[in-house]
Amino acid sequence: MASTGEHARATPTELAAELLVALRTDAEPEPLLSALADCSEAALAPVREDHETGLAFWLNCYNAGTTRLLAERPELYDSHWRFFRAPALTVAGHPLGLDAIEHGILRGSRSKYGLGYLPRLLPDSFEHRYKLAAVDPRIHFALHCGAASCPAIRAYEPAVVDDQLDTATRTYLDATVEYDHDAGVVSVPRVFRWFPGDFGGRAGVRAFLRRYDQLPEASVDLDYLDWDWSRETPTFAG
Known part of the structure; x- marks a missing residue:
């Protein structure tokens, strides 16, 4: 496990991937969660401005969030409404639930219930800044929502995320x-x-x-x- 100082020097994309690995190996996730929560908007510029970086970052955040919620608050899963809206992790001071990451950011502010045609209602300013410009339908085979029918997950990397999604x-x-x-x-x-x-x-x-x-x-x-x-x-x- 890297030191706190090393976490402070890591990029947000590296932090999200490291968090996923930490949760997989039962390592202590708190330093990584804190580093993601404390990262600046400036540090997140590549996530906003580069599609592949944003795609890899948010896929890893979502899957890390699911893994964390199931480990720390498994009782939430008895109510899917609560589970998908509960804060899963915090990025740049902004608490995010799984629905916010999937439908607000990865699906570009599309409604969970609109069959992929309707926009989400009342997106906040964070969602406006970070939502992907276009939905990549392959995300549906990369996200694990806690259900047995979900796909296996992996740590996505910006340089190879296209091949990884394929x-x-x-x-x-x-x-x-x-x-x-x-x-x-x-x-x-x-x-x-x-x-x-x-x-x-x-x-x-x-x-x-x-x-x-x-x-x-x-x-x-x-x-x-x-x-x-x-x-x-x-x-x-x-």
Whole structure:
């Protein structure tokens, strides 16, 4: 574990990745949590200004937040409304819940309930400053919300986050998509039903699935797999 002085010199992106690793290895997370809470808006400039840096940073913050809440306040998960809104970590003095990170920042201020088409209501100034300009639908295969159906997580790095997201997406889809040849039905993860707008609508969903070799050449119907909400501590890929 790095010293407090080393944490003070680390970038916010490094802190978020180190926090995720610390939670994975049961190391003491408090110095890292404090460093993230105390980081300045100036230090966060790359997170605001560079898409890949912002993507990696907020993915790691979300997954670290989930891991922390499940470890420290597992009873919250009995009420998903409370769990996803509870403060999971603080960045630059701003407490953030999982919904705020996912829907406010990573999905660019899109409503949790609008199928990917409607904006979030009343975003605050922090969300305005840090939300990503465009949603990358692959985040849905990189975020772990505490449910058994969620994907494995990893520490994302700005320089390779695109390749990491491709790997995470392909791995998850390969493990979950089911094709019934006789019925002409492909069963896919429920996130495609919850957020079709993130993928570009119905046609975009099919194009996305074909990109990852999940649809046959033949015309098929899509079915949506049930989501297992059983509480589960995130597993780490690799």
